[in-house]
Amino acid sequence: MNRRTLLASAAILAATAAAPAFAQDDPVKAGFIYVGPIGDGGWTYEHDQARLAVEEEYGDQVETVYQESVPEGADATRAITQMALSGADIIFTTSFGFMDPTVEVAAQFPDVKFEHATGYKTADNVSTYSARFYEGRAIQGHIAGSMTETNKVGYIASFPIPEVIRGINAAYIHAKKVNPDVEFNVVWAYTWFDPAKEADAARALIENGNDVILQHTDSTAPQAAAQEAGDVITFGQASDMSEYGPEPRVSSIIDNWAPYYIDRVGAVIDGTWESQQVWHGIDEGMVEIGEISSAVPEELKAEALDLKERIASGEYHPFTGPINRQDGSEWLAEGETATDETLLGMDFYVEGLTGEIPN
Amino acid sequence: MIRLEKRRQPSTFWSAMAPLMAVLLTMIVGGAMFAALGVDPVAAIRTIFWDPLFNPQFASYSRPQLLVKAGPLILIAIGLSLGFRAGVWNIGAEGQYIMGAICGAGAGLIFYPSESVLIFPLMVIAGGLGGWVWAMIPALFKTRFGTNEILVSLMLVYVAESILASVSSGLLRNPEGMGFPGSRNLAQWDASANRELISGTGMHWGVVAAFIAVILAYVLLSRHILGFQVRLSGAAPKAARLAGVSPARIVIFCLGTAGALAGAAGLFEVAGPAGQISIDFNSGYGFTAIIVAFLGRLHPVGILFAGLLMALTYIGGELAQLMLGVPGASIQLFQGMLLFFLLGVDVFTHYRLRPTAREAA
Numbered sequence: 001m002n003r004r005t006l007l008a009s010a011a012i013l014a015a016t017a018a019a020p021a022f023a024q025d026d027p028v029k030a031g032f033i034y035v036g037p038i039g040d041g042g043w044t045y046e047h048d049q050a051r052l053a054v055e056e057e058y059g060d061q062v063e064t065v066y067q068e069s070v071p072e073g074a075d076a077t078r079a080i081t082q083m084a085l086s087g088a089d090i091i092f093t094t095s096f097g098f099m100d101p102t103v104e105v106a107a108q109f110p111d112v113k114f115e116h117a118t119g120y121k122t123a124d125n126v127s128t129y130s131a132r133f134y135e136g137r138a139i140q141g142h143i144a145g146s147m148t149e150t151n152k153v154g155y156i157a158s159f160p161i162p163e164v165i166r167g168i169n170a171a172y173i174h175a176k177k178v179n180p181d182v183e184f185n186v187v188w189a190y191t192w193f194d195p196a197k198e199a200d201a202a203r204a205l206i207e208n209g210n211d212v213i214l215q216h217t218d219s220t221a222p223q224a225a226a227q228e229a230g231d232v233i234t235f236g237q238a239s240d241m242s243e244y245g246p247e248p249r250v251s252s253i254i255d256n257w258a259p260y261y262i263d264r265v266g267a268v269i270d271g272t273w274e275s276q277q278v279w280h281g282i283d284e285g286m287v288e289i290g291e292i293s294s295a296v297p298e299e300l301k302a303e304a305l306d307l308k309e310r311i312a313s314g315e316y317h318p319f320t321g322p323i324n325r326q327d328g329s330e331w332l333a334e335g336e337t338a339t340d341e342t343l344l345g346m347d348f349y350v351e352g353l354t355g356e357i358p359n
Numbered sequence: 360m361i362r363l364e365k366r367r368q369p370s371t372f373w374s375a376m377a378p379l380m381a382v383l384l385t386m387i388v389g390g391a392m393f394a395a396l397g398v399d400p401v402a403a404i405r406t407i408f409w410d411p412l413f414n415p416q417f418a419s420y421s422r423p424q425l426l427v428k429a430g431p432l433i434l435i436a437i438g439l440s441l442g443f444r445a446g447v448w449n450i451g452a453e454g455q456y457i458m459g460a461i462c463g464a465g466a467g468l469i470f471y472p473s474e475s476v477l478i479f480p481l482m483v484i485a486g487g488l489g490g491w492v493w494a495m496i497p498a499l500f501k502t503r504f505g506t507n508e509i510l511v512s513l514m515l516v517y518v519a520e521s522i523l524a525s526v527s528s529g530l531l532r533n534p535e536g537m538g539f540p541g542s543r544n545l546a547q548w549d550a551s552a553n554r555e556l557i558s559g560t561g562m563h564w565g566v567v568a569a570f571i572a573v574i575l576a577y578v579l580l581s582r583h584i585l586g587f588q589v590r591l592s593g594a595a596p597k598a599a600r601l602a603g604v605s606p607a608r609i610v611i612f613c614l615g616t617a618g619a620l621a622g623a624a625g626l627f628e629v630a631g632p633a634g635q636i637s638i639d640f641n642s643g644y645g646f647t648a649i650i651v652a653f654l655g656r657l658h659p660v661g662i663l664f665a666g667l668l669m670a671l672t673y674i675g676g677e678l679a680q681l682m683l684g685v686p687g688a689s690i691q692l693f694q695g696m697l698l699f700f701l702l703g704v705d706v707f708t709h710y711r712l713r714p715t716a717r718e719a720a
Contacts, residue, residue, distance in 0.1 A: 037687060067680045069687040071642040074632035078424055079677055085417055086681055100544065100634060120539075159638055160528050161539055190524050190638060358528055 030054060030265050031088035032066040033079055035095035036193035042218035043192065043238040043255070044068065047094045047117075050257035057262045061269055072097025080105040084112050090268045092261065093117065095192065096161060102126060113273050115264055118163055120344060122275055129260060132281030133163065134170035134343070135311045136253035137214075138318035139289055139304050140235050143251060144212040145175030145182045146300050147233055154205030155186045156198060156215040156222055160357050162346040164216050169350045170318045171214055174307075176352055185210055188358055195221035206232055213248075223249055233295065240290040251304070252290030259285060279340065282312040319343065324351035363710040373707040378654065378661070381701035382668070388700075389693045398683050406682055407675030407693070417678060423561025425670045427632050430566035431456075431624040433666035435648035437572040438617030440657040444580075445592040447613040451497065451512025452621040453645025454519035455490035459622020460629040461526055462489025464542055464636045467551045468531060471543065478550040482626055483564070490622015491615050493519065498614035502607040508614065516645070527638050542636035545629055553631030565627025569666075572620060576659040589613065621645060650698050672697065 032051050036044035051064050065088065070079045076098050083091055084105060090113040093102045099119035106114045106126045114126040122128055144153050153175060157164050168186060175182045185208065187201045194217070202213050202222035206229045213234045215222045220241055226232040226248035234244065236252025260278070267273040280286035289308050292301045310316040321332030326349040332338060349357060386408075390400030411421040435452050442449045463486025467478050497511035526532075528540035535543075545551040556562045580586040591599040592609045600606065624644065633640045651669050655662030676690030 031681075065681055065684070067677060067687070071639070073637065073640045073642055074427070074628065074634075075642055077632070078428075078674070081420060082417060082677060082681060085420055087416075096539075097637065097639065104634075159540065188524075190520070358525060 027061055027063040028058075028090070028265065028269050029086075029088045030062055030064045030261075030268075031083040031086075031091040032064065033070050033076065033083065033091065033093045033095075033098060034066060034068040035070060035072065035097065036218055037068050038066070040193050040218045041220045041239055041241060042236075044094070044218065046239050046255045047092070047257055050261045053258035054261050054265050058265065058269065062265060070098075073101075077101040077104060081108070084109040088112060090115065090265060090273070092264075096159075096163070113264075113268055122277060124275055127264070127276050127278070129278040129280075130163070131255055131286040132279060133253060133255075133287060134166045134318055135281045136287050136289055137167040137170035138174045138311065139307050140214060140251065140253070141171035141174030141176075142178060142307055143292070143296060143300060143304055144171065144214065144233075144235075145177070145179035146303075147250070147296070148175075148179065148182060148212045150209045150211045151179065151181045151183055152208070152210040153182060153184050153212040153214065154202070154208075154210030155184055156201045156205070156213065156217055157186050157188050158192050158216050159190060160188065160347075162344060165349070165357060166343055166346050167216055168353070169346070172353055173323065173350060174318070184353055186353075186355055189217055191217065193218045195219040198222050199225045202226060203229070220244065236290050242290065245291070245295075246293035247295040249293065250295050251292045254288040254290050256285055256288050279344075282308060283314065325349070326351055326353055360715045361712050362715045363706070364713040365710055366708075369708050370711075373704070374656065377701060377704040377708060378656070378665070380704045381654075381697060384700040384704070385693065385696045389696055392689060392692065393685060396685060396689060398685050403679055403683055403685060406679040407672060407690075409675075410678050410682075411671055411674040414678075419559070421674050421678070423555075423559060424674055425667060426561040426566045427563070428673055429666040429670035430563070430569045431628055431644045432648050432651045432669055433569040433663055434565065434572055434624040434627075435617075435621045435645060436651040436655065436662045436666060437569070437576045437659060438620035439648055440652045440655070440659070440662060441576065441579075441589055442613035442617050443593075443652060444657050445589045445609050445613050446596065447610050448509045449494065449497070449512050449614055449617050450509050450649065451494070451514075451516050451645070452617060452648055453641060453643065454512070454516035455493045455618040455621035456625040456628075456645045457516075457519040457523050457641050458493040458625070459486040459488075459490035459618075460625030460636060460640070461523060461531070462486055462492075462622070463626030464545060464551075464629050465526075465531060467545065467630075468543060470550070471548065474550050476550070479553070479564075479630070482551060482630060483623055486626025487619040487623040490625065491619040493622070494614040494618020495611070498611045501614075502610055508610070512614075520641075523636070523641070524638050527636050531636050533635075540638055542629075544634045545636075546631055546634040551630050553627050563627065563631045565624060565631065568623060568627065570663075573659045573663050580659065585612070621648075650694075654698065654701055669694070 034044045038044055038048040055064055067079050070076050080101055092115045094117045096118045099116055099121055102114050102116045103121050103126055106123055110125055116128050118130040119128050155168055172184050189197050189201050191197055198217045198219050199221040202225035211232050213222055213226050215237045218238060223234050223241055223244040226234045232248050233250045234248040236249050238255050240252045240254050241249050292304055317337040319338035321336040322334045323332045325331045386404050390404055393403040394400045412418055439449055439452055463482040466485035467482040470478055497508040500506040500511050501508045531542040533543045553563050588604045592604055629636055651665045655665035672694050679685050680687055
């Protein structure tokens with residue numbers, strides 16, 4: 001070995017030694033794939049707020065990118081792939097319909113971490129996370145059942161997937177508890193975000209005598225429709241939607257993703273990220289109950305807050321027997337609580353709900 | 360004063376120049392919009408038109424994706440263009456696309472988990488048939504009862520969407536999908552997968568079909584008597600009737616072809632890039648194809664380029680969102696400008712500017 005090659009190999013050694021150190025100085029890049037526009041005022045808005053919280057938390061250590069209004073399907077695969085190619089270290093895909101594309105792209109980018117919201121497929125580099133929205137729905141149901149005068153509650157549902165069905169069941173069970181005459185009218189909108197369609201559904205429900213509107217779609221259009229009609233109450237969905245308070249919006253379920261996103265991006269920075277399945281509720285702060293407005297009687301407000309406390313402490317589970325399925329067969333015996341497994345795959349209505357889940 | 364004067368003959372110069380002018384104007388006005396959003400306009404335009412093709416970081420992935428995205432657009436637009444030339448306004452390609460996908464996927468899934476090589480061809484045929492049948496509804500209504508095909512075909516899109524919602528959470532639902540809506544993944548089942556034919560090119564059977572459709576449409580329109588009748592029916596309906604062209608036959612031919620091509624496109628999509636029948640696998644290809652057909656001047660070769668250009672703005676637009684953080688809505692605006700300027704510049708194909716004499720004003 002002559003001097004020149006020795007120098008050359010020393011240089012290579014130095015270069016390879018320096019490379020990892022250099023990589024650490026690079027900010028971690030966190031990407032977000034959104035199903036709606038960030039200005040939807042609901043679901044996507046809250047995910048984007050959490051993205052901003054990640055930026056706030058880590059400053060120069062992190063760089064974030066996002067793509068909004070990504071259609072579920074073939075376009076999602078491309079959007080996620082391009083994000084991975086652009087050098088993202090962790091990618092959050094924030095809609096159920098991104099499940100297969102996420103898993104597919106993750107297989108091609110083993111070094112990139114993926115976090116898929118509300119799905120059930122995981123891999124070594126794919127985690128799933130979701131919130132126990134049904135806990136919030138129980139509280140909404142309690143308020144809705146108590147406040148309806150026509151005994152008709154309208155429900156704008158998005159897609160017949162377990163998450164949505166769980167919400168309907170939880171709200172119905174708790175409305176029925178305080179008001180045995182209550183009746184739920186469910187409209188399937190087949191969209192997460194379509195203000196025109198959502199407003200139409202809300203108006204149709206209101207015209208048919210429903211004086212409470214619950215929604216599992218992401219825009220504020222149903223709130224506006226209820227405000228226009230008057231004498232109708234609503235609940236903010238995914239975001240507080242407090243601009244429609246104190247009436248029609250009397251309370252809300254707020255999705256607070258920020259602590260989770262900060263935690264997971266932090267794990268990538270520290271190199272401690274591992275695949276996991278997370279399902280957090282009111283207790284962990286992923287589900288928040290927005291301010292109960294002055295339109296709700298004090299006594300009822302106290303009941304609702306008490307219910308929230310009992311759910312948060314684990315003292316009470318929103319799905320506690322006796323509960324029968326819609327066809328009358330027994331689901332939960334007296335005192336029995338639902339397992340997470342049944343809840344995650346829930347594809348049936350509870351007894352008393354009318355109509356069918358589309359299939 | 361200046362006024363518009365109708366040309367005796369459409370200008371061939373402007374007819375050819377209009378798309379180029381439209382792209383140029385879109386770049387200028389779109390660039391101004393990006394500047395107003397606080398994004399470097401040159402960087403934005405470069406990201407949209409250049410990076411998907413030549414950026415070393417993305418090009419090897421996004422170049423093939425151009426074909427994946429353009430394939431169904433071209434296939435559907437070719438079918439639509441025949442009708443538009445003949446004055447048959449099929450606005451419901453989206454519905455035909457959905458029904459083709461459902462019928463094709465259903466025909467395959469009956470035989471799951473067989474590994475027969477006949478399954479994929481069967482699915483393609485069933486897909487085309489499904490789209491064809493869906494297009495025959497407005498065709499028969501029009502020829503029998505004189506209904507307006509624009510309304511009927513458009514309304515049938517919403518019917519098709521409802522059927523899609525129903526089958527993806529019922530009839531075609533994946534029995535191993537834990538109760539979630541959506542069919543089995545067709546792209547992961549060997550017998551039904553519409554694979555990339557040459558690795559790294561994005562070329563799948565749907566893209567091949569699109570190229571074949573371009574060639575056949577070209578031959579039909581320039582060499583075949585039926586193509587001549589299609590063109591004549593649109594340009595001079597009375598003359599066509601006098602020449603013995605049956606309007607009903609033209610309506611049925613145009614809607615049928617468009618339906619079959621849209622249906623096949625739907626099947627290629629669910630068996631390949633989309634992978635499964637799900638409640639919203641259709642991402643508006645049937646509507647975007649209308650833009651592609653007009654952007655391509657209803658000419659087969661024009662449509663080929665228009666489809667690729669449209670795909671470029673989609674993929675480039677995604678990259679612009681990713682790299683420059685421009686809002687998604689601005690990309691849709693940008694695409695809208697393209698059509699707007701095309702239609703605007705198109706005026707000069709049929710009209711010329713003439714200074715008017717003072718006394719006339």
